[in-house]
Amino acid sequence: xxxxxxxxxxxxxxxxxxxxxxxxxxxxxxxxxxxxxxxxxxxxxxxxxxxxxxxxxxxxxxxxxxxxxxxxxxxxxxxxxxxxxxxxxxxxxxxxxxxxxxxxxxxxxxxxxxxxxxxxxxxxxxxxxxxxxxxxxxxxxxxxxxxxxxxxxxxxxxxxxxxxxxxxxxxxxxxxxxxxxxxxxxxxxxxxxxxxxxxxxxxxxxxxxxxxxxxxxxxxxxxxxxxxxxxxxxxxxxxxxxxxxxxxxxxxxxxxxxxxxxxxxxxxxxxxxxxxxxxxxxxxxxxxxxxxxxxxxxxxxxxxxx
Numbered sequence: 214x215x216x217x218x219x220x221x222x223x224x225x226x227x228x229x230x231x232x233x234x235x236x237x238x239x240x241x242x243x244x245x246x247x248x249x250x251x252x253x254x255x256x257x258x259x260x261x262x263x264x265x266x267x268x269x270x271x272x273x274x275x276x277x278x279x280x281x282x283x284x285x286x287x288x289x290x291x292x293x294x295x296x297x298x299x300x301x302x303x304x305x306x307x308x309x310x311x312x313x314x315x316x317x318x319x320x321x322x323x324x325x326x327x328x329x330x331x332x333x334x335x336x337x338x339x340x341x342x343x344x345x346x347x348x349x350x351x352x353x354x355x356x357x358x359x360x361x362x363x364x365x366x367x368x369x370x371x372x373x374x375x376x377x378x379x380x381x382x383x384x385x386x387x388x389x390x391x392x393x394x395x396x397x398x399x400x401x402x403x404x405x406x407x408x409x410x411x412x413x414x415x416x417x418x419x420x421x422x423x424x425x426x427x428x429x430x431x432x433x434x435x436x437x438x439x440x441x442x443x444x445x446x447x448x449x450x451x452x453x454x455x456x457x458x459x460x461x462x463x464x465x466x467x468x469x470x471x472x473x474x475x476x477x478x479x480x481x482x483x484x485x486x487x488x489x490x491x492x493x494x495x496x497x498x499x500x501x502x503x504x505x506x507x508x509x510x511x512x513x514x515x516x517x518x519x
Contacts, residue, residue, distance in 0.1 A: 226254050234262045242268075242305070249304045259304045269310035269338070272298055274326070275318050295329050308334040314355075316344035316369060323351035327358035336360040342367045349376045349397060356380040364388070382406035386475045390414035404429050407436075410475045413443040415506055420452035423513060427457055427498070430515075431490045439472045440480070441515040444506045448513065460487040462497070470497075470516040480516065494518075 225236065237245065237259070249259040274294070302308060309330065319326065330337060340361050342352065352367070361384045368390045378397055387408045389398065400422040403411060423445070430438065464484040471479045485499035495518045503512040 226258060230262075233258065237262045245304065246301070256304060260306065263304060263306055268305050268307040270298070270302060270305070270307050271311040271313075272309055273313040273315075274322075275313070275315035299333060302333070309337065311339040311341075312337060313341040313343065316342060318344075320345075320348065320351070323355040324358075327355040331358045336362050338363040340365050342369065344369060349378045353379045356382075366390075378402065382408055382411075385409045386412070388412040400426055403441075404434050409437050410440045410472065411438070411442070412440075415444040415510060418443060418445050420448050420455075423448065424453055424455055424457070427453075427488065427515070430496070431457070431488065433491060439475070439517050440470070441513075443513050444503060444510050445513055447509060447511050448500055454486070457488060462487060468497070470518075480514070482514070482516065 225233065228236070237248075240248070245259050245263060249256040298309065312326075312330070314323070314326070337359050338361070340359070342365075356365075357380050363384055364386045365382065365384045366388045376397075377399065380402075382402070383406070385408065387406065387410070389412075391414060398413075398416070400418060404426065423443075426441070429435070435441075462484050466484060468482045469479050470482060482497055482499060485497045487495060487497050489495055496515060497518070498513065498515040500511040500513050503510070506512070
């Protein structure tokens with residue numbers, strides 16, 4: 214009678230390096246993670262043999278964070294979550310590429326989070342900040358400490374008067390919504406930014422602000438800029454173009470703007486006004502109604518042609 218061998222054990226970690234690597238290459242990320250928790254040797258094996266150079270880790274800090282969401286002590290949960298994220302980045306040999314911060318939950322923790330990120334990696338590709346953040350100094354400190362390279366979205370509900378934000382935006386695409394006050398984001402901050410696209414919601418910029426922006430661009434500011442969009446109250450064209458040489462383009466002329474570096478979406482421009490900077494680079498601006506925003510506002514678009 215043949216004896217069945219139950220619970221057969223295979224000495225996986227005793228395999229030579231090449232066969233062990235071939236075995237682990239057949240596992241998915243979850244299997245690698247489970248295996249890494251067995252022992253120090255298994256963790257080291259995953260770290261050595263993991264083929265994870267293309268992995269980008271995305272992290273969300275909110276009430277539904279999957280590791281410790283049942284804890285009432287958010288500070289301790291936050292610290293434990295950071296430990297797990299560090300562990301994942303170590304075994305998968307990757308960085309945090311994307312982070313989402315819910316301001317309602319993370320208020321008071323932005324500086325701690327930025328210090329943690331800054332200590333573990335040189336930059337962050339994408340960042341989204343949502344919700345109510347009362348202290349603008351927190352956002353400024355976070356953005357100053359974390360070098361965000363690709364995309365930053367700030368979408369917050371402004372219910373209290375807040376202090377100006379002081380930071381230097383240097384990512385490819387900057388997008389800000391649900392903030393209207395120019396006391397928080399001034400035209401000076403926009404002029405000192407270094408972005409390819411700046412997409413703003415409903416702001417209180419007037420003709421003087423936009424006129425100054427256009428003149429500064431003509432004189433050499435925002436050299437990487439390809440598109441600037443903002444929702445403002447309807448603009449007086451004479452005040453908007455005061456002191457600027459413009460060429461009006463007939464309404465029958467349609468042009469397509471495309472910037473594949475930031476977004477695959479194409480923008481159709483009908484008519485508009487052409488200007489050139491001191492180096493001869495051509496730009497077009499125009500104002501059009503946007504039904505998503507209140508009556509009496511317009512969408513101001515400026516694009517820079519290659």
